[in-house]
Amino acid sequence: xxxxxxxxxxxxxxxxxxxxxxxxxxxxxxxxxxxxxxxxxxxxxxxxxxxxxxxxxxxxxxxxxxxxxxxxxxxxxxxxxxxxxxxxxxxxxxxxxxxxxxxxxxxxxxxxxxxxxxxxxxxxxxxxxxxxxxxxxxxxxxxxxxxxxxxxxxxxxxxxxxxxxxxxxxxxxxxxxxxxxxxxxxxxxxxxxxxxxxxxxxxxxxxxxxxxxxxxxxxxxxxxxxxxxxxxxxxxxxxxxxxxxxxxxxxxxxxxxxxxxxxxxxxxxxxxxx
Amino acid sequence: xxxxxxxxxxxxxxxxxxxxxxxxxxxxxxxxxxxxxxxxxxxxxxxxxxxxxxxxxxxxxxxxxxxxxxxxxxxxxxxxxxxxxxxxxxxxxxxxxxxxxxxxxxxxxxxxxxxxx
Numbered sequence: 001x002x003x004x005x006x007x008x009x010x011x012x013x014x015x016x017x018x019x020x021x022x023x024x025x026x027x028x029x030x031x032x033x034x035x036x037x038x039x040x041x042x043x044x045x046x047x048x049x050x051x052x053x054x055x056x057x058x059x060x061x062x063x064x065x066x067x068x069x070x071x072x073x074x075x076x077x078x079x080x081x082x083x084x085x086x087x088x089x090x091x092x093x094x095x096x097x098x099x100x101x102x103x104x105x106x107x108x109x110x111x112x113x114x115x116x117x118x119x120x121x122x123x124x125x126x127x128x129x130x131x132x133x134x135x136x137x138x139x140x141x142x143x144x145x146x147x148x149x150x151x152x153x154x155x156x157x158x159x160x161x162x163x164x165x166x167x168x169x170x171x172x173x174x175x176x177x178x179x180x181x182x183x184x185x186x187x188x189x190x191x192x193x194x195x196x197x198x199x200x201x202x203x204x205x206x207x208x209x210x211x212x213x214x215x216x217x218x219x220x221x222x223x224x225x226x227x228x229x230x231x232x233x234x235x236x237x238x239x240x241x242x243x244x245x246x247x248x249x250x251x252x253x254x255x256x257x258x259x260x261x262x263x264x265x266x267x268x269x270x271x272x273x274x
Numbered sequence: 275x276x277x278x279x280x281x282x283x284x285x286x287x288x289x290x291x292x293x294x295x296x297x298x299x300x301x302x303x304x305x306x307x308x309x310x311x312x313x314x315x316x317x318x319x320x321x322x323x324x325x326x327x328x329x330x331x332x333x334x335x336x337x338x339x340x341x342x343x344x345x346x347x348x349x350x351x352x353x354x355x356x357x358x359x360x361x362x363x364x365x366x367x368x369x370x371x372x373x374x375x376x377x378x379x380x381x382x383x384x385x386x387x388x389x390x391x
Contacts, residue, residue, distance in 0.1 A: 010362045013325075014343040019366035035351070077338065086351060087343065141352060157363055 001171045002132040002202045003095040009157035011088030011164070017077040018091060022046070024073030027097035027200060030066040031157075032080060032089040033138035033164035040082030042066035046074050051102075053198070056110035059191035063138040063164075065108050065198045070099035086140070088164050090157040094132055096171075098201040105131055105199035113193040120187050120195060121150070121180035127199040128174055134198045135179040136166040141188035150180035171202055275305065276391050283375070283385035285312070291377045297333070297370040298387055306390040309373040310359030313383040317355050321347025321379035325360040329368035336372070347379060361388075 005026060010016045022028060030042055030050065039062070042050040050066040057063055062084070078091050097103045105127045113120040120137060127133065135153065144163045149155035153167035165181060179197055187193040282295040295309075309325055323345040328336040345358045360373075375385055 006365065008363050008365065010340040010342075010360065012342055012345075013340045013360055013362070015338075015341040016362070017337070017339050019364070086349075086356075159361060161361070 001096045001130075001204075002200070003170060004154070004168070005093040005095050007090060007092045007156050009088065009090040009159055011159040011162045012086055013089070014084075014087060015077055015079040016089065016091055017075070018093065021074050022071055022076045022093050023095065024071065025095075025099050026071055027094045027103065027132070028068045028071050028076070028078075029092040029094065029134055029198070030078055030089055031063070031092075031134075031136035031164070031166045031196075032066065032084070032087060033061065033063045033136070033140070033162065034084035034087040035060050035062065035140050037083040037085045039064055039080060039084045039087075042078065042080055044068065044071075045077040045079070047071045047076060051104075053108040053196070056196050057112070057138065057191065057194045059141075059188075061138045061140040061188075061192045061194050063110075063136060063194055063196055065134070065136060065196055067104070067198070067200075069097060069103050069200075086162075088159050088162045090136075090164070090166055092134070092156065092168075094168075094200070096203050097132060098203045103131070103201040105129065105201050108196060108198045110194055110196045112190050113187060113195065115189040116186045118183045118186050119180055120183070120193055122178050122195045122197055124176055124178055125197050125199070126174070126176045127172060127201075129201050130171055130173050131199055131201040133169045133172050133177065133179065134166070134200070135168065136164065136196045137181050137194070138164045138196075139187045139193040141192040142183075142185055144184055146184035148182045150182070153179060278389045278391070279386055280389070281312075281384055281386045282373075285382065285384040287380065287382045288377060289380040291375065294374040295372050295385060295387070297330070297372050298389070299370055300364075300368050301389055301391050303391045304364045304368075304389060306361055306363045307371055308359055308361040308388040308390070309375075310386055310388065311357055311375075311383040312386050313357065313381065315382050317347040317349070317357070318379060318381060319346075319348040321377060321381050323347070323358040324376045325358065326374040326376075327360060327362055327371060328374070329364075329371045331367060331369055333370060339371070347381070
C-alpha cells in the first residue's frame, strides 16, 4: 500500500536534491509552479527523464506534475529544464506504488479556480483502483501566511511567498473525489489559481478473483456476508481466495464478520506468494 | 514558527562576485532556510545573481542541496521588485548549511539567512 517517504521544496530554484537516497522501486513525484516561459523537461541525476504533464494555467500561474515510477535507488537530484521564470517546486518519494507498468490512474487533471476564495476546490475526479492521490495548488498572484490541507488529505510542502503548496492522500479506495485547500488569504480567481490532481495505483491491489473452497462463493467485488454457518463450531477452517491476476507483490484486503454483524475475531491470512 | 536571522556576508559593494558563506549551524528542528540579499539600493537591470545551497552532517563533506536559476536584476513579481533569495525546506539531520552567491554587475548588498524552526 502507498506510503510517504520524504519530501523537500525550493523557491526559487531549478535544481533540488533529495535529503536521503531514494529507494529502488519507489515513485518520485515533482510539483512545479512558475509564472512564464516554458518548462521543457524534468530529470533526475540518477533516474533520467521524468514523465511531465502538460502545462496547466493560462494566466500568471503555470504548473505541472512530473513523475518517475519504479525508480532506481541512490542519491538523486531533480532539475528542471527550459526557461521557466520564478520557478518553485517540490519533490516527493512515495513507496508501495505499482511498478509493473505506469501507475498513473487516468490522466492528470487541472482545475482553474473560477473566483477568489479561501477554499479552492478541484473539479470532481476519480480513481479506478486503490491508490495515492497527489494534489498541487499554484497561485502566483497571492502570498499566503497559512495553508491547510483539505479533509482527508495531508499537507505536504508550502511555500507561502510564491505561492505553491501540495497535499496527498494514501491508499484511497476507488471512487469519485474532490480536493481542496484552506488558505489564510483568498486566492486569485480565474485564471491565476490552479489545482492539479494526479492519481497513482497502489501496488498489489487485486482487482478480480473469486472465493473458492468451502463456503459460499462470491463474484469479484460482490458485497455481502460470506456464508459462515458452522464456522464457530470448528477450531480451524480455511477459505482460499484465488485472484485472477497475481501481482509480484500482493496485499489482500479482506474483512470478516460474524453473522450478527460484529467484527470477527482471530482471522488470519496466509499470502499464497509467501 | 520562529525565524532566526543571521547576517553572514556584511553589506559591501560587490562587483562580479562569487563567494561561499561561512557555515551556519542548524538549529534543532530546522524546517526551512532562506538565503537572501538585503540592500538599501534598488535593483539594477544589469545585475544577475545565482544562489546555491549546501549541507553537511560532519562539517567537512558538503552536499549539494539546491540551486537557483540566474536571477535578473530588476525582476518584478506582481508589480514589485524581487530581492534575490532562495528558500529550501529541511527534514533531515544536517548540522550545518552554507550558501554560495554568484553575481554579475555592481551592487551593494549583504547576505543573510533566515532559519525557520
